[in-house]
Amino acid sequence: xxxxxxxxxxxxxxxxxxxxxxxxxxxxxxxxxxxxxxxxxxxxxxxxxxxxxxxxxxxxxxxxxxxxxxxxxxxxxxxxxxxxxxxxxxxxxxxxxxxxxxxxxxxxxxxxxxxxxxxxxxxxxxxxxxxxxxxxxxxxxxxxxxxxxxxxxxxxxxxxxxxxxxxxxxxxxxxxxxxxxxxxxxxxxxxxxxxxxxxxxxxxxxxxxxxxxxxxxxxxxxx
Ligand SMILES: [Zn+2]
Numbered sequence: 270x271x272x273x274x275x276x277x278x279x280x281x282x283x284x285x286x287x288x289x290x291x292x293x294x295x296x297x298x299x300x301x302x303x304x305x306x307x308x309x310x311x312x313x314x315x316x317x318x319x320x321x322x323x324x325x326x327x328x329x330x331x332x333x334x335x336x337x338x339x340x341x342x343x344x345x346x347x348x349x350x351x352x353x354x355x356x357x358x359x360x361x362x363x364x365x366x367x368x369x370x371x372x373x374x375x376x377x378x379x380x381x382x383x384x385x386x387x388x389x390x391x392x393x394x395x396x397x398x399x400x401x402x403x404x405x406x407x408x409x410x411x412x413x414x415x416x417x418x419x420x421x422x423x424x425x426x427x428x429x430x431x432x433x434x435x436x437x438x439x440x441x442x443x444x445x446x447x448x449x450x451x452x453x454x455x456x457x458x459x460x461x462x463x464x465x466x467x468x469x470x471x472x473x474x475x476x477x478x479x480x481x482x483x484x485x486x487x488x489x490x491x492x
Pocket of ligand 1: 320322325368387
């Protein structure tokens with residue numbers, strides 16, 4: 270099961286405890302995250318970092334003080350370290366350059382879960398800080414090939430703003446509307462199949478229409 274941990278204004282970290290151990294994904298604010306881990310009596314075996322922006326990785330040193338044994342897997346880890354962690358924890362690291370050049374997403378087949386960091390959001394995608402729009406589109410295209418029932422666990426709660434943009438583009442998104450009204454964490458757990466229908470940015474990249482993806486991404490930057 271994937272537990273959602275909210276911190277800052279709109280960040281999400283995630284914890285998974287299964288037969289392989291306790292896994293944590295991103296750690297931008299160690300205080301908030303350690304509180305939740307203590308409350309749930311979780312001792313994380315491994316921390317996966319999607320990228321090095323402060324709101325995702327700024328809490329690592331303090332987390333290590335609380336859990337000195339923790340293994341940290343990040344975009345800077347070696348192939349050997351990533352491979353050993355994959356064998357042990359069942360997490361596939363997917364390089365998804367775009368938001369940053371070294372961004373990674375994490376696919377956990379046993380949980381049917383994709384931890385998508387700042388690459389894929391409900392109703393949108395991250396800003397292209399790397400300037401590599403084609404690489405970003407290709408990263409999204411590869412994520413779109415995961416099984417349609419894979420649930421997406423993004424790094425931020427941005428659905429309300431993404432929904433406003435899609436509405437302005439005349440995209441009808443009743444599922445988003447419903448989730449915004451009903452859910453505590455409206456962005457968390459939407460399936461890839463649904464995103465491909467509703468999320469115009471993700472869809473254009475998935476279809477290989479990279480020009481359209483770039484047009485929309487640049488338009489969203491100004492929105
Ligand atoms: Zn970021």
